[in-house]
Structures are given as structure tokens and as C-alpha cells.
Amino acid sequence: MPEALSLLTGGSWKRTSVADAFQEDYQNTRAFRDAVASYLEDFLTMAVGGNANYSEYSVSYNGEITSAVMEATEVADAIGEYGSGGYHGWDDGYDFSVTISPPSSYGSSAQAAHDYFKEDKNVLYDIRYDGEQKYTNAEGTGLDGPNLKLPEGYNFLLWFDGSKVRVVKDGRELDIYGDGYYREGKDWYVPGYKNFTVDEDAARASVVIAAAKSPMLYVRGSYGNSSAERQNNRLYWLEQNLKERRDRYTGMAASCAAGVLLLAVWFLLRGDKRRADAAIARVTGRVWYEGKLLLLLAALAVFLAGPQDALREITYMVREEYLDPWIFTYYAQELSRNGFSLLVIFWSAYLLINDWRHNPKPWKHSLTGKFCAAARASDLKLPLQRRMVRRFGAVLIAAAAFAASALALYAGFRVYNRDSLFAFLLLAGLLALLLWMLYRFARGNRETARDIGALVGQIAAVHAGGLTMPLDLPEDADLAAAAKDLNDIQRGMNEALEERMRSERMKVELIANVSHDIKTPLTSIISYVELLGQEDLPEHVKDYIRILESKSQRLKTMVQDVFEVSKAASGQLPVTLEILDLGKLLRQTLADMAEQIDRSAVTVRAEIPEEPVMITADGQRLYRVFQNLVQNALQYSLDGSRVHVSLAADGTTAVASIKNTSREEIARNKDFTERFVRGDDARTDGGSGLGLSIARTFTEACGGRFSVETIADLFVVTVEFARQAAEEQAEQAED
Incomplete structure (x- = not known):
């Protein structure tokens, strides 16, 4: 267990990838490439004299690492201040164990860094500026950057010539630039890419870096201090950390295998x-x-x-x-x-x-x-408003207690200049209580808001005609009583609607049956009246026969109208839809009724465009609609007034309207499109009350919209249809 937990809470090694941990050659790891790139950055900074920031140095402190970006003048300070901290440092075990006096200039900072780096022979380097050697720890080793030559025991070389980097590993030169552009995740973070260049000072520098094939631990005795100082040893600790992590991963894998085995036993x-x-x-x-x-x-x-x-x-x-x-x-x-x-x-x-x-x-x-x-x-026994006030009051009390404790803690700290563990625990407990109260308050408000939303949605549904789905809220919900009341209203409305629909169905069925039963004897009456009309009878008898013929025809028309209205109400009205010219249909209707118009006491004014206005409808049904509307206008208009028949069309709709001035005062709040509804409540005008009802029913059966508007004594009927697109007209013409 300690080893596994140490693996989970470990230091620098936990930032190394699993793939790195299982590499046999530490030089094939991302950690090594990052270390070499960091070395190159430090050596270039040393070459140019460096008043910029050095790379990240990690300072050993109490057995762990504190990372910071340090100024060049701070490097030696850090080395000197924390030099006795033992082995630790950077991402992979960097160690500042050298005691160096703080420098007074940037040049001495670079020299201090060289003094720090040079004793670690795992990394050999040669730093030059304008061809002049500035710093090196590779004297007499045969390290040659331009010719890519390595000393014995070293198998990795990096050579920076002022613009690009060349890398040789195990005698083979590596391609580190690829397509020449640096992107996040690239293996090598070094200058030389097309989008990663160096400034003029760095371009005058050259750096050679060689890495040992098998790093060793370098220690320098400091017997004046009665101690031994470990040197940089970054690559050594990098390799050791990789091996340690590999062992720990292996142990974790074994633990996982044991866990899987136990899991299998549990499964069985x-x-x-x-x-x-x-x-x-x-x-x-x-x-x-x-x-x-x-x-x-x-x-x-x-x-x-x-x-x-x-x-x-x-x-x-x-x-x-x-x-x-x-x-x-x-x-x-x-x-x-x-x-x-x-x-x-x-x-x-x-x-x-x-x-x-x-x-x-x-x-x-x-x-x-x-x-x-x-x-x-x-x-729940309290009204909703009192419940919400009580909840908020509890939150206020908890907040006040927390505030009072915080003030008491602050006062005690100011008076005694020390903290109190009991006060801190009390404050933490009150804070937890306050948070719990706030959570309960917010949760209660959220549930109430959700119930309000559901209640409002149910009201909107009832308004839209949804009367069958009740609103179910938990019994302990704040709005449970209101939801129950709304459900009762909804149920009552639904029962009333069903009763009305049942009554309407019975009325329609009765009318249809009566109309059907009347048609047969009425047909016989009309036939016998026609036969009587052909007989040689006295004039006063013929007058009686003409009256019988007129009344029987009117009765026949009424029966037919009632029959068709009943079929439309039951959804059984046959409709044959076709593309037709609405303007032509209006002109034909007016022409067919010209004799009746001439006999009337009103003048008809038509405003119908000459160009076709194509719609989709049943021509016969729509002809009957306009016939009824014109007939209605002729019958109920003020003598000497004008009836306006107009047709207007835009890109999407065609609107036909018939306007007339009523002879009698128009009743308010009356639906003239209902069956058997007439403007004359005394029923002395001879109408049946079915004309507008039939017109509306036939219009809606054809897919149009029918509306009636009254403005004082002005009676306006509007029939609206969707206009047929030109492309559909063309396709219809081809068919």
C-alpha cells in the first residue's frame, strides 16, 4: 500500500509518461529531449551574456522542489542559498548542491552557472561566441561539434551552429525538423524551425552538447565543510527516476492483476x-x-x-x-x-x-x-407565501450566526494576536450549516419554480384546448392544492365540452335524418306541382300553383343546404381540388347572377384584376360560396347602396372580399356563420340562416380561410386562399 500510494503522490517522476518509463534507452524519452533542449537554452543564455531570464531552475527545499523562473543574477544566489538541500531538482532530479557566492554582474552569473554545470561529466559542452570559446567542460575529450565527433562513452551529440541544430545518436544523424515548422507536441523544442528562430546575438553563438550513454553519479568532496557535495547529475537522476517508475508501474500492474483475479472470484x-x-x-x-x-x-x-x-x-x-x-x-x-x-x-x-x-x-x-x-x-399546513418567508428567515438566521462568529473570531485575533482552533471549528460548522440552509432554500425555490412552470404550462394547455391530461404534482409540493383545483376546472370543462359535442352530434344526426326523410315526399310534391302547372286551369288556380312551386323549390333548397351542412360537419363532404383562376370564378358568379342583381335595389361594384389569380380549391363548392355571399348582400343591403366585390393578391395569398351596408342595424357579438343564425331575429326576411354557414363550411373544406367583420353597419366577408406558385401552375399545365 505505501508503495502504491507513493506512486500516486510521487514527485517529479509522475510527470514522465508511461511510454518513457518503459524505454530501455533513456535517451529515447521525452524527458531526455526536454532536458537537452533546456541545456541548449541555458548554454545559449550563457554564451550571449544573458540579461534575459534563464530557464526554469528548481530549488531543493526540505526534500522537495520549488520551481521558479529566475533572473540570471539570481542563479548563483539560488545555488548558494539552497546548496545543502541534497538531491532534488527540476522535472527529473536537478540538484543545486554547489555553494557559489552571489555574482555582481550578468557575466559572473554565467560563470557561476558554468561552475555549477561543469563537474557533471554526464553532459559535455562547448560554448562559443563569434568563434571564441567561452565555456567548456570537455577539455581533452575530443568533442568536435562541426565534425559531429563524440568522445568514448558518449553516444548523443547536439550541435547548434547559430541557426540550426544537428543531432547524432549512436552514429546516426536524426531528422528533428520534419516539415520545418514547429508545432505543439513536437519532439524537439530547439531553434532552427522556420517559425522558431533566434535573435542576432544567439546567431553568433555555437553550442556542442554530448550526453553519456550510461550516466553516472558525480560527487565532489568538500572536506572543509565535512561533507560531500553531489553535482548537477541531471541525466543520472533522470535515468534512475525512469527505472524507479518502471518498477513501480510493474508493481501496480501486478496489483491490478491481483485485483482482476479477486474481481473474477467475486463474479463467480x-x-x-x-x-x-x-x-x-x-x-x-x-x-x-x-x-x-x-x-x-x-x-x-x-x-x-x-x-x-x-x-x-x-x-x-x-x-x-x-x-x-x-x-x-x-x-x-x-x-x-x-x-x-x-x-x-x-x-x-x-x-x-x-x-x-x-x-x-x-x-x-x-x-x-x-x-x-x-x-x-x-x-405544508401554512399558506404558500408564509412558507417561502419562513424558509428565507431560516437562511437569514444562519447567515447572521455565521457573520457574528466571523466577527468574534476576528476580534479575538486582533486582541490576543493569535488564532483559536475552537473558534475556527465553530466558524467552519456554522459555515457548513449556512451552506446547507442555502442549499435547502435554493432547492425548495427551484422545485417551486418548476411547479410554477408546470402550472403555467398546464394553464396554457387548457387555453389551447388540452383538457384530457391533468397536472400531477407531488403531494408535498407547494402548489399541490392549486394543481388539484386546476385539474377540477379542467375536468369540468372537459365534461361540458363532451356534453356539448354530444348534443351537436345528435343535432346533426337529427337534421340529416329529417332532411333525408323530407326529400322523398318533397320530390313527389314538386313533381305533382309541375304536372298541375301543365293543366288547363283557371288563372287563380294557376296563381296558387305558382306559389306552391316557389315554396316547394325554396324548401328543396333549404333541405339540400341542411343536408350538405350536416355532411360537412361530420367530415363527409366530398371535395375535388383543382387549380383554378379565382378572378375568373368571381366574374362568372357575377355574370350568372346579373339578372338578380339588376332586379335588386343596390349597385354592385367589382374590382377584379385581369391577370389570373391561381388557387387550389373545388370550383363548384367555391362557386356556391360566392353565390351565397352575393345573394346575402343583395338581400340585406340598404336600398340604393353599393356592394363592393374585390379581389387582391400578393405573392403568397389571394383575398376576395364582399362589402355591403346593412339595411338593419347589425347585432353585436353575434356569430353570423353559425347554422340557423340570422340577422333578423324575427325571421321575417325569408332567409334560412344557412347561407354564411354553408359559405364558411365550403371555404374551409377547400383549404381556405373565411372571416366576417362588422364595422358599425358595414358588413365585410373575406375569403382567403394560398396563391398557387408559378412553378406549380406550369407543372399542372404540362400535366
Whole structure:
């Protein structure tokens, strides 16, 4: 366990990829390439005298690494201040173990860096500027950058000539630039790409770097200080860290394999485990929920308080306002050694989770649950507005208590100049209570807002005609009573609508049946009247026969109208849709009724465009519509007035309208398109009350819109259809 936890909380090695860890040759890793690129950056900075920032140096401190970007003048300061910290540093084990006095200029900073780098022979370098050698640790080794020659024991060489980099590994030159452009994720972060160049100063520098095939640990004795100083050794520690991580990954793989094996055993015995879990849950379900939770919290407290030394160190660091990450690694490793506490925590958590799985809402069987249920029941007895005020009041009380504790803690700190652990714990507890109250308040408001939204949506649905789906809200919802009332209204409206629809259906069926029964004897009457009209009878008898003929024809028309209205109401009206010219249909209707128009006491004015206005409709049905509308206007218009028949069309619609001035005052709030509704309530005008009803029914059956508008005594009927597109007209003409 400690090794696995150390792997999870490890230091620099955890930033190395798994692929790097399993490379046999450390020089094939990303960490090595980053290290070489960092060396090149540092050596170029040393070559040009460097008043810019050096690369990231990591400073050893209390066994861990603190990374910072350091000015050139700060490098030697860092080396001198933290030189005795032992082995640590950079991403892969950089170590500042050399004591150097702080420099007074940038040149001396570069020299200090050279003094630091030179003793580590795992990396040989030769730094030149304008051809003049500035710094090197490769005297007498035969290192030759321009000719790509390596000393014995070194198999990697990097040569920067002022513009590009050449890399040789194991006697073979590597292609590091690819297509010549640097992108995120490239293997080599070095200058020489088309989009990664150097300035004029760096272009005058050249750098050779050689890396050892098998890095070694370099130590320099400092006997005046009675100690031995480890040198840079970056590549050595890089290789060692890779090996260590490979071993740890192997151990983790073995642990995973053991876990998979145990998982397989569980899978084979899972049936028995389910039964055992259920039996255990039946027993633990009788225990108060707080008891199980306190057992888990107590085990956690004992477990976390175990490493006393680490806790004292953490407390000290907090008091001194300094916290180093290494202490948490040490604390985690110490925790992992407390196996018994871990076992108690595991079984406590198992019992709690098993209770959740097998007992529905186990927190209901708790003192807190009982109290909350009782409070909720009492709360539901109050009106909605008082419930919301009480919830907000509880939040305000918790916030006030938290604010008072915070002020008391601040006052105590100011007076005694020290903190109080009890005050901090009290403040933390009150903060937790406040957050819980805010959560409950926000959750309650969210549920109420959701219920309001559902209630508003249900009202909109009822308004739109949805009367069959009731709104179901939980019984403890704030708006449960309002939802119940709305459901009762919805149910009453639905029952009333069904009753009305039933009555309408019975009325239609009755009318249809009566109309059908009347048609047969009426046909006989009309036939006999026609025969009587052919007989040689006295004139006064012939007058009677003409009256009979007129009334029987009118009755026949009424019966036919009622029959067609009944079929339309039941959805059985046959319609034959075709593309037709609405303007031509209007002109034909007016022409057919010319004799009747001439006999009337009004003047008809037609405004119909000459160009075709094509629509899709049933010509016969639509002819009947306009015939009824013109007839209605002739019959009810003021004598001497004008009836306007107009047709207007735009790109999408065609609108025909008939306007006339009524002879009688028009009744308000009356639907003239309903069956048997007439403008003359006394029924002395001879109408049937079916003309506009038939017109509306036939228009809607053809896919149009029919509307009636009254403005004082002006009566306006509008018939609107979608206009046929030119492309569809052309296709219809071809067909």
C-alpha cells in the first residue's frame, strides 16, 4: 500500500509518461529531449551574456522542489542559498548542491552557472561566441561539434551552429525538423524551425552538447565543510527516476492483476454476495442512520489523526503561513501504513453504501429524517407565501450566526494576536450549516419554480384546448392544492365540452335524418306541382300553383343546404381540388347572377384584376360560396347602396372580399356563420340562416380561410386562399 500510494503522490517522476518509463534507452524519452533542449537554452543564455531570464531552475527545499523562473543574477544566489538541500531538482532530479557566492554582474552569473554545470561529466559542452570559446567542460575529450565527433562513452551529440541544430545518436544523424515548422507536441523544442528562430546575438553563438550513454553519479568532496557535495547529475537522476517508475508501474500492474483475479472470484460468487448483502441490509436498516454515519466518521477521524508527526508539521506550517507540498506526500504515506483503520473505514463505508442500495431512502429511518418530515408536514399546513418567508428567515438566521462568529473570531485575533482552533471549528460548522440552509432554500425555490412552470404550462394547455391530461404534482409540493383545483376546472370543462359535442352530434344526426326523410315526399310534391302547372286551369288556380312551386323549390333548397351542412360537419363532404383562376370564378358568379342583381335595389361594384389569380380549391363548392355571399348582400343591403366585390393578391395569398351596408342595424357579438343564425331575429326576411354557414363550411373544406367583420353597419366577408406558385401552375399545365 505505501508503495502504491507513493506512486500516486510521487514527485517529479509522475510527470514522465508511461511510454518513457518503459524505454530501455533513456535517451529515447521525452524527458531526455526536454532536458537537452533546456541545456541548449541555458548554454545559449550563457554564451550571449544573458540579461534575459534563464530557464526554469528548481530549488531543493526540505526534500522537495520549488520551481521558479529566475533572473540570471539570481542563479548563483539560488545555488548558494539552497546548496545543502541534497538531491532534488527540476522535472527529473536537478540538484543545486554547489555553494557559489552571489555574482555582481550578468557575466559572473554565467560563470557561476558554468561552475555549477561543469563537474557533471554526464553532459559535455562547448560554448562559443563569434568563434571564441567561452565555456567548456570537455577539455581533452575530443568533442568536435562541426565534425559531429563524440568522445568514448558518449553516444548523443547536439550541435547548434547559430541557426540550426544537428543531432547524432549512436552514429546516426536524426531528422528533428520534419516539415520545418514547429508545432505543439513536437519532439524537439530547439531553434532552427522556420517559425522558431533566434535573435542576432544567439546567431553568433555555437553550442556542442554530448550526453553519456550510461550516466553516472558525480560527487565532489568538500572536506572543509565535512561533507560531500553531489553535482548537477541531471541525466543520472533522470535515468534512475525512469527505472524507479518502471518498477513501480510493474508493481501496480501486478496489483491490478491481483485485483482482476479477486474481481473474477467475486463474479463467480456474485449470486451469493447479493443474498448476503440483502440479509445484512435488513439488519443494518434497523439501526439509526446517524449511528452508521458516526461510525464511519469516527473511523475516519482515528485514521486521519494517526500520523501525529505529520500533523504537527502541517500545523506548524499553517501557523508560519508556509506550506510545502512534500508534507502531504509524507502524510499520505504515513496514512497508508494504518491498515487496521483502513479496514474499519472500508467496512463502515460498505455497511453505509449497502444500506443505500437495499433499503429505500435509508436516511428516512433517522432522527434527522423524522424531524425533517415533521417540520415539512407542519410547513405544508401554512399558506404558500408564509412558507417561502419562513424558509428565507431560516437562511437569514444562519447567515447572521455565521457573520457574528466571523466577527468574534476576528476580534479575538486582533486582541490576543493569535488564532483559536475552537473558534475556527465553530466558524467552519456554522459555515457548513449556512451552506446547507442555502442549499435547502435554493432547492425548495427551484422545485417551486418548476411547479410554477408546470402550472403555467398546464394553464396554457387548457387555453389551447388540452383538457384530457391533468397536472400531477407531488403531494408535498407547494402548489399541490392549486394543481388539484386546476385539474377540477379542467375536468369540468372537459365534461361540458363532451356534453356539448354530444348534443351537436345528435343535432346533426337529427337534421340529416329529417332532411333525408323530407326529400322523398318533397320530390313527389314538386313533381305533382309541375304536372298541375301543365293543366288547363283557371288563372287563380294557376296563381296558387305558382306559389306552391316557389315554396316547394325554396324548401328543396333549404333541405339540400341542411343536408350538405350536416355532411360537412361530420367530415363527409366530398371535395375535388383543382387549380383554378379565382378572378375568373368571381366574374362568372357575377355574370350568372346579373339578372338578380339588376332586379335588386343596390349597385354592385367589382374590382377584379385581369391577370389570373391561381388557387387550389373545388370550383363548384367555391362557386356556391360566392353565390351565397352575393345573394346575402343583395338581400340585406340598404336600398340604393353599393356592394363592393374585390379581389387582391400578393405573392403568397389571394383575398376576395364582399362589402355591403346593412339595411338593419347589425347585432353585436353575434356569430353570423353559425347554422340557423340570422340577422333578423324575427325571421321575417325569408332567409334560412344557412347561407354564411354553408359559405364558411365550403371555404374551409377547400383549404381556405373565411372571416366576417362588422364595422358599425358595414358588413365585410373575406375569403382567403394560398396563391398557387408559378412553378406549380406550369407543372399542372404540362400535366
